[in-house]
Amino acid sequence: MIRLAPQRPNQVYNPEVSAILAAAVLLMQDPAVSALPFTPPQPRRYACHFVARAPAMNGNLDAPSWRVAPWSEEFLDIEGPGHKPQPWLKTRVKMLWDRKFLYIGAKLEEPKLWATLTQRDSVIFRDNDFEVFLDPDGDNQQYVELEMNALNTVWDLLLPKAYRDGGPAVNEFDIAGLKTAVKLDGKLNDPDHPAKGWSATIAIPWSSIKMLSLRPVPPRDGDRWRINFSRVEWDLEVLDGKYEKIPNRPEHNWVWSPQWAINMHRPETWGFLEFQKTPRPVAPDPYWKERCVLMDLYYKERVYREAHGSYVKPADLGIAFKGYFVKHDTFWLASLKAKDGAVLTVREDSRLTINR
Numbered sequence: 385m386i387r388l389a390p391q392r393p394n395q396v397y398n399p400e401v402s403a404i405l406a407a408a409v410l411l412m413q414d415p416a417v418s419a420l421p422f423t424p425p426q427p428r429r430y431a432c433h434f435v436a437r438a439p440a441m442n443g444n445l446d447a448p449s450w451r452v453a454p455w456s457e458e459f460l461d462i463e464g465p466g467h468k469p470q471p472w473l474k475t476r477v478k479m480l481w482d483r484k485f486l487y488i489g490a491k492l493e494e495p496k497l498w499a500t501l502t503q504r505d506s507v508i509f510r511d512n513d514f515e516v517f518l519d520p521d522g523d524n525q526q527y528v529e530l531e532m533n534a535l536n537t538v539w540d541l542l543l544p545k546a547y548r549d550g551g552p553a554v555n556e557f558d559i560a561g562l563k564t565a566v567k568l569d570g571k572l573n574d575p576d577h578p579a580k581g582w583s584a585t586i587a588i589p590w591s592s593i594k595m596l597s598l599r600p601v602p603p604r605d606g607d608r609w610r611i612n613f614s615r616v617e618w619d620l621e622v623l624d625g626k627y628e629k630i631p632n633r634p635e636h637n638w639v640w641s642p643q644w645a646i647n648m649h650r651p652e653t654w655g656f657l658e659f660q661k662t663p664r665p666v667a668p669d670p671y672w673k674e675r676c677v678l679m680d681l682y683y684k685e686r687v688y689r690e691a692h693g694s695y696v697k698p699a700d701l702g703i704a705f706k707g708y709f710v711k712h713d714t715f716w717l718a719s720l721k722a723k724d725g726a727v728l729t730v731r732e733d734s735r736l737t738i739n740r
Contacts, residue, residue, distance in 0.1 A: 443567030453478035520597035563587035612654035
């Protein structure tokens, strides 16, 4: 997976992390990576129910207070349902909300309970982990990433922009008032006793992410945000009575809503989270076709600029774009009108907005 692991200024220099960063930056500058095809089906959707009382925040998702929340679909491989192999361990999430918090619960099957990192803001995906990606106004920018392991060690960071658009990750960002807990179903780091898995509960205060959205926070009934979840799973072996990563094997990346590429930082492909005070089915996104057209144009313009140093009109890219387009050598903007009159706009840094 394309991963960038920023370090705090007071952290000790780590040449291994620096090498990972350099490789990731080079990878994202490759036009072949930027030109990933963008023709995915609708992302997954979740109906998040409002509750008058907070659910249990002790990692126990079998508690009665969590029963009102429906389980999500099982996670798939990050590249989609057609990728082989698919996950062999079940992962599901559920969510609730009230006037103060967004509540997230995750349950992960895991016969090999293993975690090593104990310091806040460590690079948690070096362990098996669970991750949350949240974009309140769904504009592909100003989003939060949260990672945690079975030791309940947390890494939270802010992305002003996706890495492809220059980032950078703000590792110093902390979700103020964040609450997390883990419940283990088995013994941690004990190969002699196979486990069943672990579960996590997370409470994200609205007050800590209010500044990231142009939309109302807390949300209103019917509001939709973009969200996705990831699970990193490493192949392990037992050496000298301890779990160790098998050398030279990449991690497995399993997600709720497919990314169609090995890259979680494509927020346009995240799922839809609908906040509801009265439970009801969640309809498909009415603007998905327009989103796809605009993001396809974004990727093609990006590739052209990487090769030629400037932007061009859609017709010069072989695109019959039926909308508004304006460009300069260093920026561009494109808009489409949906059937209901809403206007969707994307620009060179992938910021996508909808004016209804």
